[in-house]
Amino acid sequence: MAITQISLFLMNQPGQLVDAVGAISGAGSNIRAMSIAEANDFGILRAIVTDTDKVCSLLKDRFLITRTPVVAAKMDDRSGALYPILSALNKANVNIEYMYAFTGTGPEEAYVVLRVSDPDTTESVLHAHGIQTLSDEGLSL
Numbered sequence: 001m002a003i004t005q006i007s008l009f010l011m012n013q014p015g016q017l018v019d020a021v022g023a024i025s026g027a028g029s030n031i032r033a034m035s036i037a038e039a040n041d042f043g044i045l046r047a048i049v050t051d052t053d054k055v056c057s058l059l060k061d062r063f064l065i066t067r068t069p070v071v072a073a074k075m076d077d078r079s080g081a082l083y084p085i086l087s088a089l090n091k092a093n094v095n096i097e098y099m100y101a102f103t104g105t106g107p108e109e110a111y112v113v114l115r116v117s118d119p120d121t122t123e124s125v126l127h128a129h130g131i132q133t134l135s136d137e138g139l140s141l
Helices: 016-026 052-059 082-091 119-128 136-140
Strands: 003-011 031-039 042-049 064-076 096-103 109-116
Touching: 003 016, 003 052, 003 109, 003 136, 016 031, 016 042, 016 052, 031 096, 031 109, 042 064, 052 064, 064 082, 064 119, 082 096, 082 109, 082 119, 109 119
Parallel strands: none
Antiparallel strands: 003 042, 003 064, 031 042, 064 109, 096 109
């Protein structure tokens, strides 16, 4: 099952990022992964957080926020570990719109977050190649 990524649209000016991160922290949520993309007048803070529903509920009046299903594929935290994931998806003709990575809670454990058009098919391809994926429930572990 795909995990939920939140995207907050922030004005490209001082104070916006600290306000957003403070609001997420104030909701009692742990930021497991994040990425920031810049687009002239605004930035997009993409984050994987614990308790997505609570974060969205508390932040919806302060920020433009969206939810997106993404796939988090588990890999070893070592050189070359990403290649089998990308190779399996390439062979299945899965297009990756964007990606970023984060380390897991176990030793030498990492995840790559993949934004794809069809998360269910992507997970099926990965599972067929013995690659585990993360669920929203697994984020709090």
